[in-house]
Amino acid sequence: MAETDADTIVKPDDGEYMIRCENLVKIYKTSDVEAVALQGLDLDVKRGELMAIVGNSGSGKSTLLNMLGGLDRPSAGSLVIDGKDMLKFTDKDYMAYKRDTVGFVWQNNARNLVPYLTAVQNVELPMLLKGKKGRRARALELLKKVGLEKRRNSRLDQMSGGEQQRVAIAIAMANDPKLLLADEPTGSVDTKTSAMILDIFKELNKSEGVTVVIVTHDLKLAEHIDRVVAIRDGRTSSEIIRKRSYAEELNEMGEVISEGDAVHEELAVLDRSGRLQLPKEYMQSLGIKGGGKVKVELDEERGGIMLFPSDH
Numbered sequence: 619m620a621e622t623d624a625d626t627i628v629k630p631d632d633g634e635y636m637i638r639c640e641n642l643v644k645i646y647k648t649s650d651v652e653a654v655a656l657q658g659l660d661l662d663v664k665r666g667e668l669m670a671i672v673g674n675s676g677s678g679k680s681t682l683l684n685m686l687g688g689l690d691r692p693s694a695g696s697l698v699i700d701g702k703d704m705l706k707f708t709d710k711d712y713m714a715y716k717r718d719t720v721g722f723v724w725q726n727n728a729r730n731l732v733p734y735l736t737a738v739q740n741v742e743l744p745m746l747l748k749g750k751k752g753r754r755a756r757a758l759e760l761l762k763k764v765g766l767e768k769r770r771n772s773r774l775d776q777m778s779g780g781e782q783q784r785v786a787i788a789i790a791m792a793n794d795p796k797l798l799l800a801d802e803p804t805g806s807v808d809t810k811t812s813a814m815i816l817d818i819f820k821e822l823n824k825s826e827g828v829t830v831v832i833v834t835h836d837l838k839l840a841e842h843i844d845r846v847v848a849i850r851d852g853r854t855s856s857e858i859i860r861k862r863s864y865a866e867e868l869n870e871m872g873e874v875i876s877e878g879d880a881v882h883e884e885l886a887v888l889d890r891s892g893r894l895q896l897p898k899e900y901m902q903s904l905g906i907k908g909g910g911k912v913k914v915e916l917d918e919e920r921g922g923i924m925l926f927p928s929d930h
């Protein structure tokens with residue numbers, strides 16, 4: 619299990635970050651088996667950021683999202699969201715957090731939607747439960763932002779899957795969350811709708827200032843997001859950063875835009891104790907195995923570090 623270093627625990631009152639997650643551990647215990655879903659994961663997300671988390675099936679993405687959404691408790695480590703220490707939360711704190719701070723969009727949006735109500739009634743519902751004023755105006759404003767103003771009086775069961783997903787996003791935003799979490803939000807829609815849904819997240823991020831974390835399998839979608847963090851075996855393994863923002867790229871009229879490697883840079887992630895997780899492909903090509911030893915040399919001339927298999 620990952621050890622906790624008292625010196626590196628993040629302070630709960632940090633205003634710059636929406637999420638500070640350090641050495642986060644989640645262990646699921648069943649009668650005779652223990653599954654370590656997160657094993658010392660580090661992640662910082664600034665306020666107002668929009669980022670994506672990618673990773674293979676079983677890497678721990680949903681587990682992380684459940685911790686961030688207050689749906690499950692971490693086993694150990696540190697998780698501070700909106701300046702609050704989640705490991706110290708009581709059940710009441712969790713309820714208040716889910717009501718006031720976070721909004722959720724699921725792949726299967728049936729969890730959020732009432733099929734026999736209209737779009738506008740669906741968006742009003744969470745505000746009604748919270749006793750918020752100005753519900754109709756806010757619901758219409760959000761339906762406009764998701765491009766469904768004209769469908770406001772349609773019943774949900776008369777709408778397509780993509781339209782229902784857009785209503786689900788408006789519902790998640792109804793009570794003005796500071797953090798919007800989306801679990802495979804484009805998992806069940808076609809490519810065109812998927813691009814439209816991503817644009818909606820970007821628009822809400824910009825106009826409402828909400829911090830957005832999207833978990834996705836969809837690497838095509840991730841290509842259009844400036845910061846993508848990869849999780850492997852319950853740890854942050856690498857980070858893919860755009861060299862230019864996607865908006866800048868779209869603004870460069872007349873230039874042939876190449877997708878993929880030319881605009882992205884993949885970075886390995888150093889945890890706060892200086893530990894480095896090497897990309898799998900590098901390990902394979904050097905013939906190094908986890909648990910083995912490597913030779914590390916400082917290359918002062920080039921200002922870098924060289925790494926060799928130990929028998930080099």
Ligand SMILES: Nc1ncnc2c1ncn2[C@@H]1O[C@H](COP(=O)(O)OP(=O)(O)OP(=O)(O)O)[C@@H](O)[C@H]1O
Nearest residue numbers: 646653654655673674675676677678679680681682
């Ligand atoms: N409730 C649970 N009880 C026991 N083990 C669990 C539970 N939830 C998740 N796990 C285990 O934790 C690990 C991470 O699972 P998680 O669902 O977070 O992965 P994921 O990256 O979201 O996968 P997918 O993309 O398939 O949803 C897996 O090994 C999984 O079997």
